[in-house]
Amino acid sequence: MALVTGVGRRAGIGAGIVARLAADGWDIGYSYWQPYDERMTWGTDDEAPELIQRQLADLGVRAHPVSADFTDVEAPGRVLDQVTEALGPVRALVMAHCESVDSGLLDTTVESFDRHFAVNARATWLLIKEFAARYRDPFGAGRIIALTSDHTVDNLPYGASKGALDRITIAAARELSQLGVTANVINPGPVNTGWMSPELVERLTAQTPLGRLGQPADCANLVAFLCSEQGGWINGQLLWSNGGL
Template sequence: MTAHKQLFEKKSNKIAVITGASRTQGIGAAICRALAQDGVDIFFTYWSKYDQSMPWGIDLDEPRLLQGELRHRGVRCECLEVDLSAPDAYLTVLDEVNRKLGDPSILVNNACFSTNDGYSVLDSTSLDNHYAINVRATTMLSVEFARRFSKGSGGRIINLTSGQAKGPMPGEIAYAATKGAVEALTLTLSAEVAPIGITVNAVNPGPTDTGWMSEEIKQYLLKKSPFGRIGLPEDAARLVAFLASEEAAWITGQVIHSEGGYMRS
């Protein structure tokens, strides 16, 4: 039996929305692949302008390459370039998912905004930029997803966070504050939407090599890794795929630290 036929035969009839999958090397792309491997149809968002402004950069054809790869795996895949900092972007995303694929049962809030901004340089503009993506977009996508959900069971919301509750993150005040809000959202929303059949969890992937690490950073992290290696996007993706599955139906309101025992002290 060919791999393509196997994928077709295990088609799940589920639709997942994954935000922030611009880069083929990123966590968002790895999550798309992991869910597609389980036969889930994929709708991902990307915003190339942000990645172009970051040190790691992006090839402008990466989202289309990812879309083609996922379709080749035997699932339907659509994507949308959208600035999630726009106040009504969450409506645009979910309307487009419904129009192109149908009603989603899985939402993965992976997109984030992150810049270095210790107390000596932080200003209100930077804080607002972090808030718009990390808090407002995540919250509004989540609540609108829940409002539209009507299947009665099997709904999944999975947020990506950064372990800021496990220790300080010097030089990242706005990022730590807004990702901390995501953890608070995860717990409270999980209680609200449980009666309609949705679980809500968060994943902290820890330091993950998505192409941004210098050799100096890698060597520093290796010293703090009990397993002697650095986290890969696939590590986080496997956990997200599990939380999206039927096997995780009894897990909700949790922040799971999938970081290989990373030692902060």
């Protein structure tokens, strides 16, 4: 079973990941947090949890959604407990959740800085910790994958907290070696899931050698490979999947 965090909108990367893993036969636990989307310009996709669950069922797998606020230090453990009770042990942990509110060096508030680190860095650590404590699958079968970003200019708390996420996840490749769990980070580059202006779309498309922006499926394909048996020798890496931006 795979647990994927950050599956709050049908247009999001998380939704693409769960659909791709389900196509490979994984049962899926997934988390979402609609109050975050309510604060953002794209708004809430109220029907997403139910419709995504139905989509996964149509693919022939079991699915269990969990609402989780990762500013709460107890949330990672609760999520693992709930999806394990519903679907069985978690063999792959894929972390696509985030807090991302633009601000720079001079206008970032302490509250915003702390929230970004709580969600993007601290929750990542706690999810990995809780996953490792419960892991019982065969040596070499476990997977940890986190999504990152290098966008820090005018996006200080997001980029800085994602940098911390990188180090935490890559450390797991060595610290969890006794479990045979691989741990990798993916930087998918800019993926337009509804947050880009037309001007930004045009500019970033022009900067990409392949002449298009990334799609959720592009990141999902790499996640699926890393979760497969064939991807088991890739470990402790930060991988770029951005079309050559």
